[in-house]
Amino acid sequence: MYSEFAPFYDTVQSGAAEAFAGWVERRAGESGVVPGSLLELGCGTGAVLELLPAEWEKVGVDVSPEMLEIARTKGMDAAFVAADIRSLSLGRTFDVVACVYDTINHLPGSDWPSVFATAAVHLADDGVFLFDMNTLGRLRMDAGEEHTAEADGATVSMRIHAVGDDRFDWHVRIEREDTVVEDRIAEYAVALSEVRAMLADAGFARVEASGGRDQPISDDARRLFFVCRR
Ligand SMILES: C[S@@+](CC[C@H](N)C(=O)[O-])C[C@H]1O[C@@H](n2cnc3c(N)ncnc32)[C@H](O)[C@@H]1O
Incomplete structure (x- = not known):
């Protein structure tokens, strides 16, 4: 994380x-x-x-x-x-x-x-x-949405996935030139x-x-x- x-x-x-x-x-x-x-x-x-x-x-x-x-x-x-x-x-x-x-x-x-x-x-x-x-309402409503931002020469995309009734994982994907790294941040x-x-x-x-x-x-x-x- x-x-x-x-x-x-x-x-x-x-x-x-x-x-x-x-x-x-x-x-x-x-x-x-x-x-x-x-x-x-x-x-x-x-x-x-x-x-x-x-x-x-x-x-x-x-x-x-x-x-x-x-x-x-x-x-x-x-x-x-x-x-x-x-x-x-x-x-x-x-x-x-x-x-x-x-x-x-x-x-x-x-x-x-x-x-x-x-x-x-x-x-x-x-x-x-x-x-x-x-x-709870916000995380349920935003599940499935993707946000993208340009940051320090990279493209950072974040998408919220509903994992259960009360858990929502933010999947973060960072692309720079040929490199892609990912992070996952759980929110409850x-x-x-x-x-x-x-x-x-x-x-x-x-x-x-x-x-x-x-x-x-x-x-x-x-x-x-x-x-x-x-
Ligand atoms: C969304 S960031 C907010 C950081 C800061 N408060 C700000 O406003 O920019 C959440 C932070 O909580 C920290 N965090 C998550 N779980 C934690 C824990 N159990 N103990 C200490 N820090 C934790 C993460 O490492 C992260 O830096």
């Missing part, structure tokens, strides 16, 4: 990092948290971290060595940790814990409680946990009602969900955004 796609990630995600960084900064501010420190679960190439205010202390965690290597070469003022967000234990807390741009979808639904537990254990008492997810969807129950179990008593512009707060939204506090 991401071993072949990592060098193309920043170009292909064009503009998404700006949108997610803007959302994190805005919602952290609105929540009354004056962020001194932020932990990003599944930081990838650091595309979001590098856009957040320089005065925040930032730590990024990711399981992919290829993605982390790119993040580290950017020279930003952040610490990076190679670890699995299901079992992370840094032994400290942060004002903001963020897990954005489908990262939670990369894990089967049965693993989401462990990610929410990781967020809870690393969150300061009055801190805020921010995450988003692709909905969980119904909103189940996500709410998992968050409550993890100790998040105040959960605000939103669907983005013109989107319902339901499994029919394309993406749902969550602002969670104890």
Whole structure:
């Protein structure tokens, strides 16, 4: 996962990092948290971290060595940790814990409680946990679609395949001159009602969900955004 796609990630995600960084900064501010420190679960190439205010202390965690290597070469003022967000234990807390741009979808639904537990254990008492997810409705609707982008002299095509009721594999094909490499990234969807129950179990008593512009707060939204506090 991401071993072949990592060098193309920043170009292909064009503009998404700006949108997610803007959302994190805005919602952290609105929540009354004056962020001194932020932990990003599944930081990838650091595309979001590098856009957040320089005065925040930032730590990024990711399981992919290829993605982390790119993040580290950017020279930003952040610490990076190679670890699995299901079992992370840094032994400290942060004002903001963020897990954005489908990262939670990369894990089967049965693993989401462990990610929410990781967020809870690393969150300061009055801190805020921010995450988003692709909905069941969106992944079902987009299955079969193909997106193609030109990136760094290569053509990158992505097609979503429905593998089961809740699993959707992104088949990534990268063609450059005579070379073709492929990557497969699995995404899983969980119904909103189940996500709410998992968050409550993890100790998040105040959960605000939103669907983005013109989107319902339901499994029919394309993406749902969550602002969670104890
Ligand atoms: C779609 S990328 C998002 C990266 C970054 N948040 C951004 O907005 O650009 C998802 C990231 O989650 C990471 N990831 C997936 N499963 C993980 C796990 N169990 N532990 C840590 N990172 C994981 C992947 O390696 C990948 O870098």
